[in-house]
Amino acid sequence: MEKPLITLTTDFGLKDPYTAAMKGVILSICRNADIVDLSHNIEPYSIFNCAKYLSESIPYFPESSVHVIVVDPGVGSQRKPVAVFMHNRYFVCPDNGVLTMLIDRYKNYRAFEITNRKYCMPEISNTFHGRDIFAPAAAHLASGLNIKKLGSELTELFILNIKNPVAGNNGTVTGEIVYIDNFGNCISNICKSMTGKIIKIEINNTVITRIAENYSKLEKGIPGVLAGSSGYLEVVFNMESAHDLLNIKKGDKLVIYTSG
Amino acid sequence: MEKPLITLTTDFGLKDPYTAAMKGVILSICRNADIVDLSHNIEPYSIFNCAKYLSESIPYFPESSVHVIVVDPGVGSQRKPVAVFMHNRYFVCPDNGVLTMLIDRYKNYRAFEITNRKYCMPEISNTFHGRDIFAPAAAHLASGLNIKKLGSELTELFILNIKNPVAGNNGTVTGEIVYIDNFGNCISNICKSMTGKIIKIEINNTVITRIAENYSKLEKGIPGVLAGSSGYLEVVFNMESAHDLLNIKKGDKLVIYTSG
Amino acid sequence: MEKPLITLTTDFGLKDPYTAAMKGVILSICRNADIVDLSHNIEPYSIFNCAKYLSESIPYFPESSVHVIVVDPGVGSQRKPVAVFMHNRYFVCPDNGVLTMLIDRYKNYRAFEITNRKYCMPEISNTFHGRDIFAPAAAHLASGLNIKKLGSELTELFILNIKNPVAGNNGTVTGEIVYIDNFGNCISNICKSMTGKIIKIEINNTVITRIAENYSKLEKGIPGVLAGSSGYLEVVFNMESAHDLLNIKKGDKLVIYTSG
Numbered sequence: 001m002e003k004p005l006i007t008l009t010t011d012f013g014l015k016d017p018y019t020a021a022m023k024g025v026i027l028s029i030c031r032n033a034d035i036v037d038l039s040h041n042i043e044p045y046s047i048f049n050c051a052k053y054l055s056e057s058i059p060y061f062p063e064s065s066v067h068v069i070v071v072d073p074g075v076g077s078q079r080k081p082v083a084v085f086m087h088n089r090y091f092v093c094p095d096n097g098v099l100t101m102l103i104d105r106y107k108n109y110r111a112f113e114i115t116n117r118k119y120c121m122p123e124i125s126n127t128f129h130g131r132d133i134f135a136p137a138a139a140h141l142a143s144g145l146n147i148k149k150l151g152s153e154l155t156e157l158f159i160l161n162i163k164n165p166v167a168g169n170n171g172t173v174t175g176e177i178v179y180i181d182n183f184g185n186c187i188s189n190i191c192k193s194m195t196g197k198i199i200k201i202e203i204n205n206t207v208i209t210r211i212a213e214n215y216s217k218l219e220k221g222i223p224g225v226l227a228g229s230s231g232y233l234e235v236v237f238n239m240e241s242a243h244d245l246l247n248i249k250k251g252d253k254l255v256i257y258t259s260g
Numbered sequence: 261m262e263k264p265l266i267t268l269t270t271d272f273g274l275k276d277p278y279t280a281a282m283k284g285v286i287l288s289i290c291r292n293a294d295i296v297d298l299s300h301n302i303e304p305y306s307i308f309n310c311a312k313y314l315s316e317s318i319p320y321f322p323e324s325s326v327h328v329i330v331v332d333p334g335v336g337s338q339r340k341p342v343a344v345f346m347h348n349r350y351f352v353c354p355d356n357g358v359l360t361m362l363i364d365r366y367k368n369y370r371a372f373e374i375t376n377r378k379y380c381m382p383e384i385s386n387t388f389h390g391r392d393i394f395a396p397a398a399a400h401l402a403s404g405l406n407i408k409k410l411g412s413e414l415t416e417l418f419i420l421n422i423k424n425p426v427a428g429n430n431g432t433v434t435g436e437i438v439y440i441d442n443f444g445n446c447i448s449n450i451c452k453s454m455t456g457k458i459i460k461i462e463i464n465n466t467v468i469t470r471i472a473e474n475y476s477k478l479e480k481g482i483p484g485v486l487a488g489s490s491g492y493l494e495v496v497f498n499m500e501s502a503h504d505l506l507n508i509k510k511g512d513k514l515v516i517y518t519s520g
Numbered sequence: 521m522e523k524p525l526i527t528l529t530t531d532f533g534l535k536d537p538y539t540a541a542m543k544g545v546i547l548s549i550c551r552n553a554d555i556v557d558l559s560h561n562i563e564p565y566s567i568f569n570c571a572k573y574l575s576e577s578i579p580y581f582p583e584s585s586v587h588v589i590v591v592d593p594g595v596g597s598q599r600k601p602v603a604v605f606m607h608n609r610y611f612v613c614p615d616n617g618v619l620t621m622l623i624d625r626y627k628n629y630r631a632f633e634i635t636n637r638k639y640c641m642p643e644i645s646n647t648f649h650g651r652d653i654f655a656p657a658a659a660h661l662a663s664g665l666n667i668k669k670l671g672s673e674l675t676e677l678f679i680l681n682i683k684n685p686v687a688g689n690n691g692t693v694t695g696e697i698v699y700i701d702n703f704g705n706c707i708s709n710i711c712k713s714m715t716g717k718i719i720k721i722e723i724n725n726t727v728i729t730r731i732a733e734n735y736s737k738l739e740k741g742i743p744g745v746l747a748g749s750s751g752y753l754e755v756v757f758n759m760e761s762a763h764d765l766l767n768i769k770k771g772d773k774l775v776i777y778t779s780g
Contacts, residue, residue: 002551007540013301013442014274014534017316018489020267020298024320027296031262031322035296036547036555038540041533044443045499056537060544060651062551073499076474126474128489131320182533183564214596214646229538229648239565239593273561273702274534277576278749280527280558284580287556291522291582295556304703305759333759336734386734388749391580 002064004033004142009054010070010130011042018128022068022135025121029139038067045073047097051160052179055101056230061089068138069093070130081114081133082157083141083150090147092138094129097160115151165190171258177203177235177250184241186248187234192227196258201225203235203254206246215239262324264293264402269313270330270390271302278388282328282395285381289399298327305333307357311420312439315361316490321349328398329353330390341374341393342417343401343410350407352398354389357420375411425450431518437463437495437510444501446508447494452487456518461485463495463514466506475499522584524553524662529573530590530650531562538648542588542655545641549659558587565593567617571680572699575621576750581609588658589613590650601634601653602677603661603670610667612658614649617680635671685710691778697723697755697770704761706768707754712747716778721745723755723774726766735759 006026012018019040026033038057043049050071058067072079072094084091084099086109091099095111103109114120114133119140121132137150165175165188175190186203200209210224218224218238223246228234233256235242242248266286272278279300286293298317303309310331318327332339332354344351344359346369351359355371363369374380374393379400381392397410425435425448435450446463460469472484478498483506488494493516495502502508526546532538539560546553558577563569570591578587592599592614604611604619606629611619615631623629634640634653639660641652657670685695685708695710706723720729732744738758743766748754753776755762762768 005547005551007543009540014299015301015303016441017299017313020269020313020317021320021489023267023296023298024317024322027265027325028320028322031265034294034554036543037297037557038543039534039537041535043535053537053540057540057544060541060548062544062548065547074476077476125489127486131489181536216594216597226647229541229645229651271702274559275561275563276701277559277573280529280573280577281580281749283527283556283558284577284582287525287585288580288582291525294554297557334736337736385749387746391749 004030005036005062005065006033006138006142007036007038007061007065007067008040009038009042009050009067010040011044011046011050012040012070014040018130021131025131025135026139029136030143033139033142042071045071047071048160049179050098051100054098055105058089058102059105063088066090066092066138066142068134069098070134071098072096072129075129076126079158080154081129082111082154083114083137083147084109084111084157085147090138090141092134092141095158097158099157100160100162103157103159109157110147111154111157112147113151113154116149119145119150163189165194167194171196173256173258175254175256177248177252177254180243180248180250184243185228185234185236186242187228187232188254190233190254190256191231192233193231195256198225199257199259201235201254201256203248204246204252208235212236264290265296265322265325266293266398266402267296267298267321267325267327268300269298269302269310269327270300271304271306271310272300272330274300278390281391285391285395286399289396290403293399293402302331305331307331308420309439310358311360314358315365318349318362319365323348326350326352326398326402328394329358330394331358332356332389335389336386339418340414341389342371342414343374343397343407344369344371344417345407350398350401352394352401355418357418359417360420360422363417363419369417370407371414371417372407373411373414376409379405379410423449425454427454431456433516433518435514435516437508437512437514440503440508440510444503445488445494445496446502447488447492448514450493450514450516451491452493453491455516458485459517459519461495461514461516463508463512464506468495472496524550525556525582525585526553526658526662527556527558527581527585527587528560529558529562529570529587530560531564531566531570532560532590534560538650541651545651545655546659549656550663553659553662562591565591567591568680568682569699570618571620574618575625578609578622579625583608586610586612586658586662588654589618590654591618592616592649595649596646599678600674601649602631602674603634603657603667604629604631604677605667610658610661612654612661615678617678619677620680620682623677623679629677630667631674631677632667633671633674636669639665639670683709685714687714691716693776693778695774695776697768697772697774700763700768700770704763705748705754705756706762707748707752708774710753710774710776711751712753713751715776718745719777719779721755721774721776723768724766724772728755732756
């Protein structure tokens, strides 16, 4: 039998004991689980960043993996703790939109509110459902528990309202910067497949005409645009930070001019 | 048989090769070990922070797990390297107080000074006992070595002197901020169980009257007090940092007023 | 049979989905692999730092481990993706010098350019060979694939040109600071074995005469020199940062005066 595989994605950072407590809970229930850290550095409280992160990593994981996601600013409030079965993978998370982009991709899912106290910690705190609800539920799923045992089925999950790029006349597409990565690459919400041949782009007051295949094709100090590894257009430099050099920020508007 | 489980807690940070060297040593001795990173971001040299971190995470781990802890400002000095059996778990660490709060909780332990060179690296450096003593000793324990083989038994371990809150007249309890977490929540040393019904708290020159159940119950910009996931009272905001907004620092005095 | 062991070393940082995508790819091909994070915080684009990191950690890992290294500023350019068998371990990385110090140590290796698309992702992006080439190749090696199947053998790998210390008259050795660690210790390229008995050292305009065995032997505020855990001389304080207190930077010149 395959060994149980549980991944963790949180905004807990790395210095606090919160992630370790979750790992302990998981291993106490499912001693053979392999726990794989995805990220604990999602921007605190950013459900959008988390949703985007998951959409670019989860699709690479094998079937039957169990994904625990704790970016949970509403912990203890009315938002529901849920377990979701989608594309033959399991997700355990708050129902706050973190699965938005994966649902957009896979469409079909079955979702269950986690209410069965038998699969939670004996005491449930008001502030740490990662430890008290999500970790134990995930460990039970990884141990083979039928997801229906966790609670009643929900008809739908909360979905984030995501701004899409807009196609204008004359072959323009207007979008915005939605993420800045570790290298300072400024990633937009415009997918390469949405545009024709790109002639130039405009961002803030800069016009960029260099359309590159990869980072190292760019001369030092010259900004370029390329399609990143998930297909989204990004403003980049070769071994320098577009975020720093062009002072680009999340939310900045980007216009793509194409040949049609 | 259960697979060997070894956790790592250090103040090494993430960029240096120190943690990787320890992982290599462990896997060379105990190839089947599952190594679980707890944190490598304990505040450098902070034995107190490490002790608190362990007290809020280790209790969730299963029996027979082996916990390696390397926050070790006195490496190479007279402080002893030790292996400890407590609450059916193993701990391998410097004898410098990192187990203080766990010992306070579990009371009974057996401790052994690690002196048997057979279970250390062939050469022991003066500056990196994590790699040369703690990692190999832990890997041998995880492989089934009897802890008594590591060296002679010690009658007691070094314990940190920890300041406790003080109960005053009129139902006040005075404590201090001992930790600020990744979200800027300011955590005190006053456990909820030490107080009656809280009426208000005072910290620096701020009076806080909002006693909340969870973060999301607080209106934006209004500070509150709540019992965190380990039972300690913390000064918090909803999705904002109390550390930043109220300029609260570690060591700041906190007075709780209760109804008796 | 031993379980497959794959380590990851990158400059991706911790917030982006790049590392998680690689983990997913690996586990989809080799479901039983144990993935061990070494570091994702190598200084961005720093091939030298990466080479040094590997030389101080990889030697501790067991035979047959598979090491994936992605510090890859030239991704998508002419630099080759390679798989290397050396000292009974496997390395999967760009041919850009990251193995320089390991090759200097182990001398013999066999290297293969990864060209067989059968062992890559179906589509190979121009910007993320970690996910599309290195992760799948490593997972296939960990699953038992013969390394020769990945592509044609290369006669040599790219090697970094590394500056060595210079021995002068009168028993001096002149080197430089090549790395500053998490604690602010300033590590030089002068190995203890290159010098005789040290009398004093000079760095910037500071003369240091305190030669210490370990950090805790130094009085507060007094800088010292000691041989770190990999044998290189470092400028240090006891529980303080030499980097901060003496304003030492990477590249600063260091002169060791010995008794001959």
